[in-house]
Amino acid sequence: MPLLTFTDRGIYCERADVYIDPWKPVDRALLTHGHADHSRWGNKYYLTTRTAAPVINYRLGDIKIETVEFGEVKTINGVKFSFHPAGHIIGSAQIRVEYKGEIWVASGDYKLEDDGLSEAYEPIKCQHFITESTFGLPVYRWVPQEEVFADINDWWRANKEDGKVSVITAYALGKAQRLLEGLDPEIGTIYTHGAIENTNEVIRAQGIKLNDTVRVTKDVNKKDYPGNIVMATPGAVGQPWMKKFGQARVGAASGWMTLRGARRRRGADRGFVLSDHCDWPALLEAIALTEANNIYVTHGYTAIFSKHLRGLGLNAVELETEYEGELAEIESKAEPSESAENAGK
Structure with a gap:
């Protein structure tokens, strides 16, 4: 045997x-x-x-x-x-x-x-x-991650110039932290969905340094969001939770963005190939x-x-x-905190 x-x-x-x-x-x-x-x-x-x-x-x-x-x-x-x-x-x-x-x-x-x-x-x-x-x-053939992060940051800058909120989706464990480290905090504030921030807190408690973030809560003034970027779980897109960001521009970072139609199915305006x-x-x-x-x-x-x-x-x-694989990570069930966040708290 x-x-x-x-x-x-x-x-x-x-x-x-x-x-x-x-x-x-x-x-x-x-x-x-x-x-x-x-x-x-x-x-x-x-x-x-x-x-x-x-x-x-x-x-x-x-x-x-x-x-x-x-x-x-x-x-x-x-x-x-x-x-x-x-x-x-x-x-x-x-x-x-x-x-x-x-x-x-x-x-x-x-x-x-x-x-x-x-x-x-x-x-x-x-x-x-x-x-x-x-x-x-x-x-499926990836370009170096530095090129992808440069594209994401350029997209964020362009949205900021237009006075828009940038929302980029990422599963809470892994992709979110990788994206967080690739974002340029000089552009503006990085806000996070509760499920992502909870995971960030667990990782930071291990002594692993991550870029600074601000949790999205009902106490944040809606006027503070334009020009900044929000990291959200894929499941949050299309939910009442998103209404606080107005006419936001949504980006999705995934290997699936290679395929035509994947961006539309995930409710994104822009796709970034990152896996x-x-x-x-x-x-x-x-x-x-x-x-x-x-x-x-x-x-x-x-x-x-x-x-x-x-x-x-x-x-x-x-x-x-x-x-x-990545399908499970993108379309996973809600994290422990995610249901409440999606309910628009």
């Missing part, structure tokens, strides 16, 4: 009796990161990285959680587990699993571009590599760096990407899982 198997509860290591990012409740769960499709409530015991744990605790509530440092080896019934940077969001990890020379890596979600905020991606050599394919089509996942070339590069011959594709364009990998001579298979 292989060291890891794929079950109806998640990725399972029978010898250690643990699951990686399970989507149904289990006794022991090893989590790659805190996004909702990878960290779910109901497990008896959690293990994750020290920097991922605070947000997971915030999102899941009263849970029994243990942490490890990146690179630290934890041995369970002879199986060696270690967590290595995935570069996706703060604290995100790939989980390396080794037993008697057999090595697997479950990558969770990952990106190769160093955003300066998340721990930078670390390639891990293995025989078996479990990968996403959220953007596993040749059409916390790999594009097509980076996916192929990451797989090559592992030197693995056996590739397991868990979510995204699984059929097309697996077929391409087989054409390269790799043993690639597609798997049915409940991971959703």
Whole structure:
């Protein structure tokens, strides 16, 4: 039997009796990161990285959680587990699993571009590599993030000159903090939706410095918003919460902005192509760096990407899982504070 198997509860290591990012409740769960499709409530015991744990605790509530440092080896019934940077969001990890020379890596979600905020991606050599394919089509090719941030800041400046409020959407964990660090605070004030600010507070409490922000509340004078920028969750667009900003201009930052029509579907005037996942070339590069011959594709364009990998001579298979990649992060259910915020408080 292989060291890891794929079950109806998640990725399972029978010898250690643990699951990686399970989507149904289990006794022991090893989590790659805190996004909702990878960290779910109901497990008896959690293990994750020290920097991922605070947000997971915030999102899941009263849970029994243990942490490890990146690179630290934890041995369970002879199986060696270690967590290595995935570069996706703060604290995100790939989980390396080794037993008697057999090595697997479950990558969770990952990106190769160093955003300066998340721990930078670390390639891990293995025989078996479990990968996403959220953007596993040749059409998805990112430009350097510096160029995207320059475009966003230019858009904000132009809106300011027109006396408009700029609203840019981002999921509360990961993309929001990355955008926050890319915004130029010299242009004006950065306001935040409550769900985003709650996450910012958890991250700041870890000693991680972020640009200054002001929470959107009913106490802020509506006249203070024009010329400034508001970071909102995608779910807030079109809700009563938005009325306080008047005729705002809405931007959306996502890898999906590559596709025609995606901006319109997300209620945005302007789309910026920025993703916390790999594009097509980076996916192929990451797989090559592992030197693995056996590739397991868990979510995204699984059929097309697996077929391409087989054409390269790799043993690639597609798997049915409940991971959703950036779609889950953009269209996720409300954060604990978000329902009240969207109600227009």
